Amino acid sequence: MLIIKIGGSIQKDEKDFNLIIQKIEKYLENTDKAIIVTSALKGVTNQLLYATENREKAVEIVSDVYDKHIKLLSKIAEGPSFEFAFREISKLADELFKIAWSIRVLDEVTPRVKDYILSFGERMSTLVLNAVLNSSRINSEAYPEPPIITDENFGDAKVIEKLSLQESSKILEKKSKVIIVPGFIGKTQTNKYTTLGRGGSDYTATILGKLLDIKEVRLITEVPGIMTADPRNFPNATTIKRLSLEEAIELSQMGAKRLHPRTFEPLLNSNVNVIIEGLYDPGYTIVRGDCDNDKGIKGIAVLDNLKLVTAESTDIVGKIGSAARVMNEAKNSGVNIISISQPASETTIQLIVNSQDSEKLSERLMTLPEIESVTTEDVEAVNVVGCGLKYKEIFKEVMKEISNYEILSISRGLNNVSATFIVKKEEGDKLAKDLHEVVLKWTN
Amino acid sequence: MLIIKIGGSIQKDEKDFNLIIQKIEKYLENTDKAIIVTSALKGVTNQLLYATENREKAVEIVSDVYDKHIKLLSKIAEGPSFEFAFREISKLADELFKIAWSIRVLDEVTPRVKDYILSFGERMSTLVLNAVLNSSRINSEAYPEPPIITDENFGDAKVIEKLSLQESSKILEKKSKVIIVPGFIGKTQTNKYTTLGRGGSDYTATILGKLLDIKEVRLITEVPGIMTADPRNFPNATTIKRLSLEEAIELSQMGAKRLHPRTFEPLLNSNVNVIIEGLYDPGYTIVRGDCDNDKGIKGIAVLDNLKLVTAESTDIVGKIGSAARVMNEAKNSGVNIISISQPASETTIQLIVNSQDSEKLSERLMTLPEIESVTTEDVEAVNVVGCGLKYKEIFKEVMKEISNYEILSISRGLNNVSATFIVKKEEGDKLAKDLHEVVLKWTN
Amino acid sequence: MLIIKIGGSIQKDEKDFNLIIQKIEKYLENTDKAIIVTSALKGVTNQLLYATENREKAVEIVSDVYDKHIKLLSKIAEGPSFEFAFREISKLADELFKIAWSIRVLDEVTPRVKDYILSFGERMSTLVLNAVLNSSRINSEAYPEPPIITDENFGDAKVIEKLSLQESSKILEKKSKVIIVPGFIGKTQTNKYTTLGRGGSDYTATILGKLLDIKEVRLITEVPGIMTADPRNFPNATTIKRLSLEEAIELSQMGAKRLHPRTFEPLLNSNVNVIIEGLYDPGYTIVRGDCDNDKGIKGIAVLDNLKLVTAESTDIVGKIGSAARVMNEAKNSGVNIISISQPASETTIQLIVNSQDSEKLSERLMTLPEIESVTTEDVEAVNVVGCGLKYKEIFKEVMKEISNYEILSISRGLNNVSATFIVKKEEGDKLAKDLHEVVLKWTN
Amino acid sequence: MLIIKIGGSIQKDEKDFNLIIQKIEKYLENTDKAIIVTSALKGVTNQLLYATENREKAVEIVSDVYDKHIKLLSKIAEGPSFEFAFREISKLADELFKIAWSIRVLDEVTPRVKDYILSFGERMSTLVLNAVLNSSRINSEAYPEPPIITDENFGDAKVIEKLSLQESSKILEKKSKVIIVPGFIGKTQTNKYTTLGRGGSDYTATILGKLLDIKEVRLITEVPGIMTADPRNFPNATTIKRLSLEEAIELSQMGAKRLHPRTFEPLLNSNVNVIIEGLYDPGYTIVRGDCDNDKGIKGIAVLDNLKLVTAESTDIVGKIGSAARVMNEAKNSGVNIISISQPASETTIQLIVNSQDSEKLSERLMTLPEIESVTTEDVEAVNVVGCGLKYKEIFKEVMKEISNYEILSISRGLNNVSATFIVKKEEGDKLAKDLHEVVLKWTN
Structure with a gap:
């Protein structure tokens, strides 16, 4: 079994999704089951945030967000997969339209409503990704509700591990070979949507790894792993093959690729390994274990x-x-x-x-x-x-x-x-x- | 004019005082007037502190302190100088005996009383030093009351500069060529004795330099200036000729010679130079000015x-x-x-x-x-x-x-x-x- | 000039409004101009409150509220007066529907939105009352926006007198003989609706009296004035003819008729007299002046x-x-x-x-x-x-x-x-x- | 067994002590053993307080206090009883002189020292009273150290009942028929003197009653019991025969005789009865039990x-x-x-x-x-x-x-x-x- 996190910046167009399919097909050759944690499509979270701050344009923005999903969907999915996803995304869009309209009417957004609005990005992207996979004859299933239970600290919610274990175990009951779940978002015990803060999708992937005891967590991003330096300024920078946990935390803190340090927390006292790899280029970095016998400077x-x-x-x-x-x-x-x-x-x-x-x-x-x-x-x-x-x-x-x-x-x-x-x-x-x-x- | 601070560790016996006299006589060849800031005799401050903590022995300890002064006095002074100092020190001892006896009775010492007790060390040493100088035909005068006005923060009192200027100006009205004042101690506006904290005598010397606009402040100690390293561990350590103010502050903070950094505060925005010199060996360090054009490592x-x-x-x-x-x-x-x-x-x-x-x-x-x-x-x-x-x-x-x-x-x-x-x-x-x-x- | 406050409990049906018309016509015989402060129709404020607490029924409740206004309007107004009021109330209802719908969608009501919702009760009732008066050939005009400027303490807003003076003076610029304004509600400097707390309509009437220097303020209610005791328990209770300000405050605090003590605040240091009278039965209580020479027990x-x-x-x-x-x-x-x-x-x-x-x-x-x-x-x-x-x-x-x-x-x-x-x-x-x-x- | 508290205001001269002896002899006819709790002689506590506030006169005042005790003693005691008490009081006076002299020297009194000074009043009066009784052939013994253990809240110390029970039980080990203990003062677990605050001697008596399970506590004062009103203003005031606990607390709070309400606390849930009686005139008030069946107005x-x-x-x-x-x-x-x-x-x-x-x-x-x-x-x-x-x-x-x-x-x-x-x-x-x-x- 395997957890794959698909970043938002690599979900922008047909080409991206073709590459994603290829990647997943390849993984499936070697695993019986995969859980995919997905971010919102590229730009969507920012659009939704903008809507909460510019409430007079909220309906318009939401309309753009809907269009973006549907247009992309129509290009990359077909047949019943398309139809199902279209219908479900439209339902979510209906709900989101109402909210957009409501915040425009009331001209006010509480932290709870803000998280509620942001949740649509990931909830929709799970449906898109599922349609794409289905269209490619991959036996997959969308699980668009958050598998993580959190406290009520909207905007930076903390995971309640015990309850999340129970909730996320339901994913494993699903029969499909691939289950797609939303990253970044959680829900409270009274079913209010929350968000996990910066870097939340990566954290969803690793915490699920820990909770469900899945050893391999792959974070798919734009860049082929963590590099020795920011390649924009250091042309001879190369991908680092392996990082210890400490190195990963230190480097992610300051590096070109800004992963939140919480991402690596679930690796402590667990068997989880994290592999950071690129969608476009080969190469990857594996984060695993501690410094023992490692004399590298990374x-x-x-x-x-x-x-x-x-x-x-x-x-x-x-x-x-x-x-x-x-x-x-x-x-x-x-x-x-x-x-x-x-x-x-x-x-x-x-x-x-x-x-x-x-x-x-x-x-x-x-x-x-x-x-x-x-x-x-x-x-x-x-x-x-x-x-x-x-x-x-x-x-x-x-x-x-x-x-x-x-x-x-x-x-x-x-x-x-x-x-x-x-x-x-x-x-x-x-x-x-x-x-x-x-x-x-x-x-x- | 000149300010000379005589440390306590170099006021222990006849030999010390002979060397002190020689030094002062030499200074007086080149100056019309000198103010001497004196610490308590070697060991006295610690004895008095011990008395405040071991109140059942306080009277005994005070008796020892009195003896120490009188014995030394009888060796190094004579004639009317001896008699005058003997009488004055005995008066102070009377007062101190009463206090020692009182704290034994009440078995309690407040911060105010502690400072009061400590003040006797310097008040007595001014009298001793004056007797010594007089016996050597130096035209000197003891000014055993604190020339510094402070707040009521007993144990670590802050100088009130405006009031201290007024108070210390009275020193200059004295006719003698040498005026001996106590270091380390101050008094409040209601005439309670205070102490200035660690390194207080040095600080008395430099703050008087600033207040009275006297350019040269000489701190006479055991060691001939500040050294490049602690000579006990670094046999090739040598005396540093000149330090900038910043260097002096940094080095005094951590070095073998522990001067309180406040010592150098009065040098900021003033013309005061500080010369740190030894009593026993030649050699000195001058602290003056800032780093300009100085490329030394000290x-x-x-x-x-x-x-x-x-x-x-x-x-x-x-x-x-x-x-x-x-x-x-x-x-x-x-x-x-x-x-x-x-x-x-x-x-x-x-x-x-x-x-x-x-x-x-x-x-x-x-x-x-x-x-x-x-x-x-x-x-x-x-x-x-x-x-x-x-x-x-x-x-x-x-x-x-x-x-x-x-x-x-x-x-x-x-x-x-x-x-x-x-x-x-x-x-x-x-x-x-x-x-x-x-x-x-x-x-x- | 005269201020007349029409309570909500006496605005329930055709009969009530006929009595109200009679009363107002009578007043107009003796005054050139009258400002009417109106509460929401009977039951409406409670319905709106209920909607804020039962958000899943909010749209339904708002629909009932709209119906209640339109049905009443159709019975008591006619011709262009009816049409105008119908159109305006429908516009307000549209706005209110949107809000009701929004709070249902978001399942949340902030204090600001609660006050916004409550404001519709009085804003609609001014239109109803105006239509009724117009239909009776009384030269009147509705002024459905709050004439009072308050702070942002939603739910219990404080009047800012200086700004309210400016705002309420606009009422006097209106040409009609009768101007109908909403009681209970205010608005902030940034045009958010607020409410004045318990007894707010009475307070609107008296504070307008003070601000606009109108001597006579009549509070029309169910009961003919303040009685010597609660008539339900004391059958021989009678109406009190006159109360001093202090008596009114004390009695209103505990009596059968619970007026908020703030109602009488504007009477301090002003010429305002308050007359509390019944719609159904003759009798009234006048609140005026202080205790001087008054020996009654009331x-x-x-x-x-x-x-x-x-x-x-x-x-x-x-x-x-x-x-x-x-x-x-x-x-x-x-x-x-x-x-x-x-x-x-x-x-x-x-x-x-x-x-x-x-x-x-x-x-x-x-x-x-x-x-x-x-x-x-x-x-x-x-x-x-x-x-x-x-x-x-x-x-x-x-x-x-x-x-x-x-x-x-x-x-x-x-x-x-x-x-x-x-x-x-x-x-x-x-x-x-x-x-x-x-x-x-x-x-x- | 019996506890008798002798107030300070009735310990002023020979006559007083003669009356006290008569009273005690009478009690001893009916009891095997009596504990006498004594206040300081009349005026002594105030003199000692004055000394703490006028430290330059402290030695003088203490000298007066000593004189007062010795003069009285010489009049009312004789033989070995006189000699013993003289010697012991002189010892205490020596200690007190030292303290007086110490606070003059240091010109400072801490709360601990203040209580220490006040303690001498009661410690001396136990010796005086014992000498008087002995001179009258009454088999008595002074126990001049406080039988009560308190916390360190100097000036208003709280009794620690458990430790006080242990300490005060030592009184009972004494063989004499009459044991005289000081009221008002206590000591801490580290043997520092404390005072119990206003009304402390009465409280010492009743708390001892409770701790030692002695049913009868007699408070001997100037006035023959608690009166129906202040006799200075109400000439027809009479002594109240019996008061319930509640009445005593209420009346003592405001009455001519100002007992601290804490005095009666030990009566709650105990068998202790308090009898307040006069030295000069017959008459007494008994404080006992609660209001049951009592219909008096007192x-x-x-x-x-x-x-x-x-x-x-x-x-x-x-x-x-x-x-x-x-x-x-x-x-x-x-x-x-x-x-x-x-x-x-x-x-x-x-x-x-x-x-x-x-x-x-x-x-x-x-x-x-x-x-x-x-x-x-x-x-x-x-x-x-x-x-x-x-x-x-x-x-x-x-x-x-x-x-x-x-x-x-x-x-x-x-x-x-x-x-x-x-x-x-x-x-x-x-x-x-x-x-x-x-x-x-x-x-x-």
């Missing part, structure tokens, strides 16, 4: 457009609570701290934040009585990831490279499998390129 | 007996407020955070604390719902200080050296004039020695 | 179904804050305290609450550490109202009467014009009857 | 110098939480609410407070947004107490009397055995006199 990631905010005072030295007060100011100003650094002399606290947050943060910090001055500087963060970094001899290779740079701070990530180097903006690109060379050399 | 300092506490969770990624919650736990458990480090992937928060605090902190962090695991590791912090670190080519020298080590984190201090390297405990000593070689090479 | 009111909750403890004696803690518990348990009583020995605190609240309150009070015991008892509150009670000789008459009863507590109301007597349940009726006799004797 | 009490503060607003009607907010303002302004009253119309809240608090309270209440006006009025509270008030026919007698007065509020106390009448200041005296006549008639 990839780098760059965060630019950052500011280093430095708060200085002789009065904070040895003061229990100074750092807490600084962090609280950051929190109260709604600023996410990307990286923190405080030297042992305790004379400064350095916070790295997104550029747009730096002014707000500086102003707040200046209000603290113990802070004497606050300065800012443009910086970049270069992150290198790999189990090999745990080994002194390999880490030295990295250190040798960076010894040519003026490093503002170094910090180490999860289990020491990553190291973040903060450098002045003008040095960032060169450092990244140098480190990528190290990666390419040490990728196993 | 010294290193090592903090051992540290623990790196790492809190991990995928749930803290991108969570505004996670770092604040972690810091608040640290604060609420009364733990001083020596160094902080968080990588850009935001998967961990690393705190460096004194070893004895690590267990307490770990336990508190484990109570946070978002923290999945907390681990600890023995580490050392090596700090290298020097204006030269602001220059890329010089910083590279340092980086080259550290590229042989597994650095857990780097962070930069005040104006980038220092860098803290956190390494595993077993690598600390070697790294420190290597970096000290760099220092010796680059000391200007 | 009426009684009875609250039964109450419980006296007594909390006892010797530990609360003289404890600053005990009463506050008791009240806070009441507040936090959501219980409204009808009457409070604490003797000067401070050994108990007695709270009178509605019977259904007593258990909840008792439980909460028992959780307070300082409370030793909590007991409850069935009681009735008999309230006697009259300016005469300010006079000792008249108050004595009342006291003589109550001296036959076991009074649990007495408390005095606004400016001493009322007195509340708490007695055991079994004594309540007799005391009320006895006091009513005093009232009848002293009504002036 | 006494009245008057609180003058009160203000009725009335807060009015139509906006507080039916507002859950209004009363709580009003009480919280009172609490935050540090004002003790003596009586509360709110009529059922909820238009006002009336608070009765001491005159000196009324302005402060009014100002705070005016800051509440929902309060429209606050007025104040001079009032008196007349409290009538008696089990008979629970009976309708007897309560009517009271009601008949008050029907001649303009009662502002009535409230009922503990178990309905008291009623507080609030009247205007000018009516207070006459009402009190009238009610006292009712009392005299119904005293059983």
